[in-house]
Amino acid sequence: MVILDVKQITEQNNSVLLPPTDITAYNFPFQPYNIQVEFMKSLYQVIEEGKVGIFESPTGTGKSLSIICGALKWLKDNEERYSSSNHVNTTWTGNPNEPSWVLEYSKNKKRQEDLVRKQELNKRIQMIRKKEKLERQKATYRTVGGNKKDHSNGLGLKIDKRDYDMEEYLVEEYQSDDDSENHEENDNMSAQVRELLKRFFEIIFHVSELLILLSTKFLCTQIYYCSRTHSQLTQFVNELRKTVYAEDVKCVSLGSRKNLCINEEVRKLKNINRINERCLDMQKAGKKPEKRCPYIPIRDKSRMLDYRDHVLASVRDIEELVDIGRKLNACSYYGTRKSIRQCQIVILPYNLLLQKSSRESMGISLKNNIVIIDEAHNLVDTVTSVHTVQIDLPQIVKVHSQLNAYLDRYKKRLLGKNIMYIQQILSLLDALIKCLTSFEKKCEEKGKDKEEIYYIKSVNDFLHLLKIGDLNLFKIENYLKKSQIARKLNGFIDKIESRTGVEIHQAQQTSYEKNSSTLPSLSQIEAFFMSLTNGNQDGRVILGFQQISVSVEGKRGGTTTKYVPIIKYLLLNPSNQFKDIVEDARSVILAGGTMEPTDDLIGQLIPYLPPQRLSKFSCGHIIPPENLLTLTLSEGPMGGTLEFTFERRGDIKLIDELGQTIVNLCNIIPDGVVCFFTSYAYLEQVYKRWEQNGILERIRKYKMIFREPRETRLVDKVLNEYDLHIHSSNNKDGAILLCVVGGKVSEGINFSDRLGRGVIMIGLPFANLTSVGLSEKMKFMNQIGESSAGEKSSNPSQHGKEYYQNLCMKAVNQSIGRAIRHQKDYATIILIDKRFNTNNQIRQKLPKWIKQNVTECRKFGQIVGKVAGFFKNKKDILT
Ligand SMILES: Nc1ncnc2c1ncn2[C@@H]1O[C@H](COP(=O)(O)OP(=O)(O)OP(=O)(O)O)[C@@H](O)[C@H]1O
Numbered sequence: 008m009v010i011l012d013v014k015q016i017t018e019q020n021n022s023v024l025l026p027p028t029d030i031t032a033y034n035f036p037f038q039p040y041n042i043q044v045e046f047m048k049s050l051y052q053v054i055e056e057g058k059v060g061i062f063e064s065p066t067g068t069g070k071s072l073s074i075i076c077g078a079l080k081w082l083k084d085n086e087e088r089y090s091s092s093n094h095v096n097t098t099w100t101g102n103p104n105e106p107s108w109v110l111e112y113s114k115n116k117k118r119q120e121d122l123v124r125k126q127e128l129n130k131r132i133q134m135i136r137k138k139e140k141l142e143r144q145k146a147t148y149r150t151v152g153g154n155k156k157d158h159s160n161g162l163g164l165k166i167d168k169r170d171y172d173m174e175e176y177l178v179e180e181y182q183s184d185d186d187s188e189n190h191e192e193n194d195n196m197s198a199q200v201r202e203l204l205k206r207f208f209e210i211i212f213h214v215s216e217l218l219i220l221l222s223t224k225f226l227c228t229q230i231y232y233c234s235r236t237h238s239q240l241t242q243f244v245n246e247l248r249k250t251v252y253a254e255d256v257k258c259v260s261l262g263s264r265k266n267l268c269i270n271e272e273v274r275k276l277k278n279i280n281r282i283n284e285r286c287l288d289m290q291k292a293g294k295k296p297e298k299r300c301p302y303i304p305i306r307d308k309s310r311m312l313d314y315r316d317h318v319l320a321s322v323r324d325i326e327e328l329v330d331i332g333r334k335l336n337a338c339s340y341y342g343t344r345k346s347i348r349q350c351q352i353v354i355l356p357y358n359l360l361l362q363k364s365s366r367e368s369m370g371i372s373l374k375n376n377i378v379i380i381d382e383a384h385n386l387v388d389t390v391t392s393v394h395t396v397q398i399d400l401p402q403i404v405k406v407h408s409q410l411n412a413y414l415d416r417y418k419k420r421l422l423g424k425n426i427m428y429i430q431q432i433l434s435l436l437d438a439l440i441k442c443l444t445s446f447e448k449k450c451e452e453k454g455k456d457k458e459e460i461y462y463i464k465s466v467n468d469f470l471h472l473l474k475i476g477d478l479n480l481f482k483i484e485n486y487l488k489k490s491q492i493a494r495k496l497n498g499f500i501d502k503i504e505s506r507t508g509v510e511i512h513q514a515q516q517t518s519y520e521k522n523s524s525t526l527p528s529l530s531q532i533e534a535f536f537m538s539l540t541n542g543n544q545d546g547r548v549i550l551g552f553q554q555i556s557v558s559v560e561g562k563r564g565g566t567t568t569k570y571v572p573i574i575k576y577l578l579l580n581p582s583n584q585f586k587d588i589v590e591d592a593r594s595v596i597l598a599g600g601t602m603e604p605t606d607d608l609i610g611q612l613i614p615y616l617p618p619q620r621l622s623k624f625s626c627g628h629i630i631p632p633e634n635l636l637t638l639t640l641s642e643g644p645m646g647g648t649l650e651f652t653f654e655r656r657g658d659i660k661l662i663d664e665l666g667q668t669i670v671n672l673c674n675i676i677p678d679g680v681v682c683f684f685t686s687y688a689y690l691e692q693v694y695k696r697w698e699q700n701g702i703l704e705r706i707r708k709y710k711m712i713f714r715e716p717r718e719t720r721l722v723d724k725v726l727n728e729y730d731l732h733i734h735s736s737n738n739k740d741g742a743i744l745l746c747v748v749g750g751k752v753s754e755g756i757n758f759s760d761r762l763g764r765g766v767i768m769i770g771l772p773f774a775n776l777t778s779v780g781l782s783e784k785m786k787f788m789n790q791i792g793e794s795s796a797g798e799k800s801s802n803p804s805q806h807g808k809e810y811y812q813n814l815c816m817k818a819v820n821q822s823i824g825r826a827i828r829h830q831k832d833y834a835t836i837i838l839i840d841k842r843f844n845t846n847n848q849i850r851q852k853l854p855k856w857i858k859q860n861v862t863e864c865r866k867f868g869q870i871v872g873k874v875a876g877f878f879k880n881k882k883d884i885l886t
C-alpha cells in the first residue's frame with residue numbers, strides 16, 4: 008500500500024494550481040488593497056507548493072480577510088482539481104504499480120464513493136440551512152437556544168445525585184507490554200538510551216496514527232486556523248462571515264469543555280481540570296445509564312449527528328455552538344469534535360493545536376492539511392510556555408497523601424501490576440518531597456532571601472539528585488497514561504471528601520499545605536514527569552521558591568503570604584515540540600503583524616527546514632506615508648536627557664522631565680493619546696509623582712486621564728469610558744490612556760481614528776535580566792550560536808543578547824502598531840528614549856513600515872513644530 012501525498016499526485020498528473028491573476032476570483036468582499044492581492048497570491052502559492060510561509064502584514068491591513076480568501080480559494084480549486092479530473096483524494100491508497108485499467112477503476116470507485124457521501128451530507132445540511140433561514144424570517148425574536156424551558160425539562164437534566172459507586176475509581180488490571188523482566192536493564196538508562204527509547208515510542212505512535220488515518224474516510228483537505236485568544240477566534244469567524252465562502256463552507260470552532268460543556272452540574276465545577284475529569288468519568292464504559300452525562304446519549308446517536316449537521320450548516324462562533332447544543336440537548340464539546348472530520352476549516356486556540364496530547368485527544372490529524380497560525384509573533388514563547396510545567400511542594404505532598412489513601416482503600420483488590428506502579432509513583436513523589444524539603448532547609452540555614460534563590464539543573468543531573476536510579480520513567484509515564492490513575496484518583500478524592508466533609512490529607516497537613524493555591528492533581532505532576540523524558544539539552548529543571556497567599560487561622564482570619572519551594576521544567580528548545588506539526592502538515596502558515604526578525608523565529612522554531620521549503624512574505628502598510636509621523640526623542644522641554652534605563656528608575660528629575668514632555672504633547676495632539684510605560688510598577692511610581700507635583704492637574708487641562716487597571720475584569724469598563732469621553736461631542740480635548748507594554752491593552756485592542764491620534768512609547772521594556780528563565784534561555788541561545796558558528800561566521804556570544812533585544816522590540820512593536828486601522832487613518836508615534844536615537848540595532852528592529860520614515864529629534868522643540876504641522880495638515884484635508 009502506498010499513500011500518495013498531494014505533491015506526488017500533482018507531479019504525476021502534471022497539474023499545478025497557479026494563483027489566479029484575476030482579482031475577482033478570490034471573492035474578496037471589498038475592493039482589496041494591493042498588498043492584500045499580493046498576500047492572497049503568495050498564500051495560494053505557498054499552500055500549493057507545500058511550504059512553510061512566514062507572512063507579515065501590519066496590523067489593520069485586513070490580514071484576516073486575506074488569509075480567508077487566499078486559503079479558501081486554493082481549497083476550492085483543489086477540490087475542483089480532485090472532483091473534476093483524474094485526481095484522487097490526498098489519502099487515496101492503492102498500488103500505483105497495478106495495471107492502468109485497475110488503477111483507473113479503483114480511483115474512480117473511490118471518487119464515486121466520496122461524491123455520494125458528500126452529496127448525502129450536503130443534502131442534510133441544505134435542509135438545515137433552509138429551516139434555519141425560515142426560522143429567522145418567521146420569528147426574529149426566537150434565538151437559537153432561547154428555549155430555556157425545553158432545556159430544563161429536556162431529556163437528561165435529571166442528573167443522578169445518588170452516591171457514586173466507589174467501584175468505579177478502581178484502576179483495572181494493568182499489564183504493560185514492556186513489563187517483562189528481560190527489559191529491566193533499561194532502568195538505569197543513560198540520556199542517550201532514554202532518547203532512543205523515546206524515539207522508539209514515537210515511531211510506535213506514528214504507526215498507530217497511520218493506521219487510524221487509513222481507516223478514516225477523510226472528505227477533504229482541511230485548514231486548521233489557530234489564534235491566541237477566544238476573542239481573536241471570534242473575530243476571525245466574523246471576518247469569514249463577510250465573505251461568500253461563508254454560504255457553503257463547512258467550519259467548526261473548537262474550545263475546551265469549560266467553553267462548550269452544557270451540563271450545568273459539570274460546568275459549575277469551574278476548574279477546567281475538574282470539569283475534564285468529571286466529564287471523562289461519566290463517559291466510562293460500563294457506566295450505568297443514570298450516571299452518564301445525559302447530553303451524550305449512547306442509544307440515541309442521531310442527536311449527536313443532528314448536532315454535527317447543524318454545525319456544518321453555518322459558520323458559528325463558540326457561543327452559538329453552545330446555544331445549538333442547548334437547543335438540541337446534545338453536548339457541544341463532543342458535537343464539535345464529531346464535526347472535525349467533515350469540516351473544511353477548523354478554528355481552534357493555540358493550546359489545542361500546539362500540544363500533541365491535545366491534538367490526539369481531540370482526534371485532530373494534521374496529515375496533509377493546512378495549518379495557519381495567526382498572531383504568530385509570539386509563537387516561540389507560546390510553544391515554550393505550553394510545554395513548561397511547574398509544581399510545588401504542598402501540591403506534591405497533597406498528591407502523595409491522596410495516593411496513599413487510594414492505595415489503602417483498594418490494596419486488596421488491585422490487580423496486575425497496579426500496586427507496583429502506584430508504589431513506584433509514591434517513591435517518585437517521595438523523592439521529590441525529600442529533594443524540595445532539603446533544598447528549603449538548606450536555604451533557611453543559610454538565611455538566604457527566598458526570592459533570589461534558585462538552582463538550575465540539567466534533566467540528567469536532576470534525576471541523579473533524586474536518586475531514583477531503579478525507577479523507569481518511561482514505564483511509569485506509560486502506566487500513568489494507560490491506567491488514567493490521575494482521573495480515578497480525583498474522582499475518589501472528591502467522593503471521599505464530599506462524604507466526610509474532611510480533606511483527605513488533613514492528618515499530615517502543615518499550615519501551608521492546607522493553603523496551597525495550586526491544583527491538587529496528579530495530572531500536573533504527570534505532566535512534569537513527562538517533561539523529564541525530553542532530551543537532556545532541550546530543557547532545564549529549576550528549583551526555587553514562589554510566594555503564595557495563605558489564610559490565617561484563628562479568630563482574626565484574613566490572608567498572608569508565604570514562600571513555598573517549587574520545581575519547574577523549563578523548555579529551552581521549542582523546535583522539537585513544533586516539528587510534528589511541520590512534518591505532518593501539507594503547509595504551515597505563520598502570520599502576524601510584526602514577524603521581524605524572522606531569522607530569530609526560524610532559528611528557534613524551524614532550524615532544520617531546508618531553504619527551499621520556506622517562503623517569506625512581507626508588506627507595507629495601507630496608508631499613504633503622509634498619514635504617519637514617527638519621531639524619536641532624546642530630551643525633554645527642560646533639556647533633561649530622557650533615558651529610562653533600569654538604574655534611573657527612581658530618578659525624580661527624569662520623571663518630572665517626562666511629565667513636562669507629556670503635558671506639552673497633550674496640548675498639540677488632538678483626541679486620543681495612548682501612552683505606554685514599561686511596567687505597572689513604573690507607571691504607578693510615575694503616576695504618584697505626577698499627582699504630587701501637579702503634572703496630572705496640568706495634563707487634565709488638555710485631556711481626561713485614564714489608567715489601565717491591573718484587574719482584567721475592569722479593562723472593558725475603562726476602555727469604554729475612554730472611548731465615550733473621546734467621542735462625546737462636549738469633549739473637544741480628548742483623553743489620554745496610560746497603559747503598560749505587554750499589558751491588557753497592548754495586544755488585540757485597536758485604537759483607530761480619534762481613539763489613537765498619538766501613540767507614545769516611554770523607554771524600552773527590557774525583561775528583567777536576573778530572571779532565571781531568561782538567563783538560561785540566553786545561555787541556550789549562545790550555545791546554538793556556538794554550534795552554528797562553524798557554518799556562519801557570526802559571533803556566537805551575541806545570540807543571547809540578540810534574543811534579549813528581540814524580546815524587547817517585539818513588545819514595543821506590538822504596542823505601537825495599534826493606532827493605524829484603515830487606509831484613511833492617521834497618527835503620530837513618538838518613541839521617547841535616547842536609545843531610540845543612538846542605538847541603531849534597536850531602530851532596525853522596528854517594523855519595516857515604521858522604520859522607513861523615522862525622524863530623529865534630539866531636542867523637544869524639534870518635535871513641537873513637526874507634530875503641530877502634521878495635525879494642521881490633516882485638519883486641512885478633512886475640511
Ligand atoms: N480591503 C478592505 N477594504 C475595507 N475594509 C477592509 C478591507 N480589508 C479588511 N477590511 C476590514 O478592516 C478591518 C480590519 O481588518 P483585520 O482585523 O482583519 O485586520 P488585521 O490586519 O487582521 O489586524 P490585526 O492584526 O489587529 O488582527 C476588518 O473589519 C475588515 O473587515
Ligand code: SF4
Nearest residue numbers: 268269270286300338
Ligand atoms: S459530555 Fe459534554 S455536556 Fe456532558 S459533561 Fe461532558 S462536556 Fe459536559
